[in-house]
Amino acid sequence: MSGKPRLIYLNGRGRMEPVRWLLAAAGVEFEEIFLETREQYEKLIRDGVLMFQQVPMVEIDGMKMVQTRAILSYIAGKYNLYGKDLKERALIDMYVEGITDLMQMILMFPFSTPEAKEKNIDSIKERATNRYFPVFEKVLKQHGQDFLVGNKFSWADVQLIEAILAVEEKIPAVLSGFPQLQAFKKRMSNMPTIKKFLQPGSPRKPPPDEHYVETVLKVFKK
Amino acid sequence: MAGKPKLYYFDGRGKMESIRWLLAAAGVEFEEEFLETREQYEKLLQDGSLLFQQVPMVEIDGMNMVQSRAIASYIAAKYKLYGKDLKERALIDLYVGGTDDLMGFILIFPFLSAEDKEKQRIFIVEKATSRYFPAYEKVLKDHGQDFLVGNNFSWADVHLLEAILMVEEKKSDVLTGFPQLQAFKARISSIPTIKKFLQPGSQRKPVPDDKYVETVRRVLCMYYDMKAN
Numbered sequence: 015m016s017g018k019p020r021l022i023y024l025n026g027r028g029r030m031e032p033v034r035w036l037l038a039a040a041g042v043e044f045e046e047i048f049l050e051t052r053e054q055y056e057k058l059i060r061d062g063v064l065m066f067q068q069v070p071m072v073e074i075d076g077m078k079m080v081q082t083r084a085i086l087s088y089i090a091g092k093y094n095l096y097g098k099d100l101k102e103r104a105l106i107d108m109y110v111e112g113i114t115d116l117m118q119m120i121l122m123f124p125f126s127t128p129e130a131k132e133k134n135i136d137s138i139k140e141r142a143t144n145r146y147f148p149v150f151e152k153v154l155k156q157h158g159q160d161f162l163v164g165n166k167f168s169w170a171d172v173q174l175i176e177a178i179l180a181v182e183e184k185i186p187a188v189l190s191g192f193p194q195l196q197a198f199k200k201r202m203s204n205m206p207t208i209k210k211f212l213q214p215g216s217p218r219k220p221p222p223d224e225h226y227v228e229t230v231l232k233v234f235k236k
Numbered sequence: 237m238a239g240k241p242k243l244y245y246f247d248g249r250g251k252m253e254s255i256r257w258l259l260a261a262a263g264v265e266f267e268e269e270f271l272e273t274r275e276q277y278e279k280l281l282q283d284g285s286l287l288f289q290q291v292p293m294v295e296i297d298g299m300n301m302v303q304s305r306a307i308a309s310y311i312a313a314k315y316k317l318y319g320k321d322l323k324e325r326a327l328i329d330l331y332v333g334g335t336d337d338l339m340g341f342i343l344i345f346p347f348l349s350a351e352d353k354e355k356q357r358i359f360i361v362e363k364a365t366s367r368y369f370p371a372y373e374k375v376l377k378d379h380g381q382d383f384l385v386g387n388n389f390s391w392a393d394v395h396l397l398e399a400i401l402m403v404e405e406k407k408s409d410v411l412t413g414f415p416q417l418q419a420f421k422a423r424i425s426s427i428p429t430i431k432k433f434l435q436p437g438s439q440r441k442p443v444p445d446d447k448y449v450e451t452v453r454r455v456l457c458m459y460y461d462m463k464a465n
Contacts, residue, residue, distance in 0.1 A: 065334070065371050066334050066337070066367055066368065067367055079326060080330060080333075082333075083329060083333055084326055084329035087325070088322065088323075088325070088326040091322045091325065092322060100310065100313055100314060103310070104309075104310040107303065108287060108302060108306040111305055111306050112287065112302075115288070146288065149288065
């Protein structure tokens with residue numbers, strides 16, 4: 015029952031990547047099982063281990079957890095990345111939810127048609143620079159602290175650095191005009207656990223490619 | 237700063253309804269300000285009250301909270317509807333995630349064309365009866381307790397009842413074949429705070445109609461072209 019958490023997902027970012035980031039940031043080693051065929055997925059369903067017949071699924075502390083948000087909240091709570099009280103947790107939740115809305119656009123991007131791709135990049139850029147990044151720029155500027163909430167490293171910081179790097183992959187200069195976020199990005203990237211995760215050979219997954227998209231469609235075909 | 241929570245949203249269910257349910261279940265009185273015009277919304281934007289320029293927004297304990305999941309988590313924890321420890325909280329989050337996904341299919345329903353509405357109705361009922369209801373039926377059957385988690389009333393129970401009633405509005409006999417859920421529905425509906433919320437005159441909102449859809453589109457200048465799942 016004890017032992018490393020075990021992640022069950024495809025061999026790619028998708029909805030599991032934030033979980034990889036958070037475990038890595040917390041310095042927690044984990045194992046992964048990669049779904050490559052429909053048969054593997056159907057077996058998981060027959061075995062009754064996917065409560066809503068969906069992945070991500072994470073085996074952790076004797077539980078077979080599904081629902082990404084539930085998994086992340088549990089990990090954040092367990093490893094003290096969730097603030098010191100209810101109000102700090104509320105702030106972390108608000109920030110994480112906002113960032114997740116932005117990440118949703120990136121999540122869906124590989125599945126858009128070639129014609130829609132350019133429009134979608136523009137939408138991501140617009141949302142990042144007009145709605146989400148200004149909020150965190152302002153938060154950091156106003157309190158002048160290193161971390162988003164309570165002067166302490168939290169889930170919100172991990173989620174934000176992940177989002178910044180993901181958006182930069184699509185729009186390399188997106189942080190121009192956001193000096194606080196540039197400094198934040200540098201600070202977070204230098205934290206030992208995150209620095210390690212950003213190095214080659216870590217469990218971090220590369221940007222989704224055609225092979226990943228094909229695998230998703232093959233495994234989950236309706 | 238103390239005082240009732242104040243909800244900013246349209247006069248309709250949308251993403252605020254789960255929060256109304258939760259506050260009501262906890263026995264907490266709340267005020268509401270209804271968005272009817274684009275000007276009201278623009279004023280909220282200018283005032284800087286909407287962190288990501290969106291509603292729902294709830295003024296509570298000196299915070300302008302946004303993001304419905306964050307708001308509901310805060311309320312659940314504050315009013316002791318979030319389990320007794322991390323593992324119970326994990327289960328509650330898990331169950332709420334499922335009912336959230338199910339209610340998400342219903343959320344877009346009013347904005348669909350008549351043809352897409354029929355497709356979506358079938359989709360909702362299919363997902364409810366093949367994916368979600370069986371999962372919760374099993375949870376209740378396996379532990380034989382009155383509530384989903386930890387033998388104690390929690391957010392997960394409120395959310396599941398809300399989801400059941402919403403699906404029943406699309407197909408009234410949808411709980412046939414789910415005896416545990418039928419008993420659950422009867423039990424949770426008779427909890428005094430919930431019973432009160434289910435009575436006419438409460439702050440529970442009716443099934444969204446065309447007027448609601450027009451208001452949302454007018455105020456947000458969005459959601460003109462929604463498609464079925």
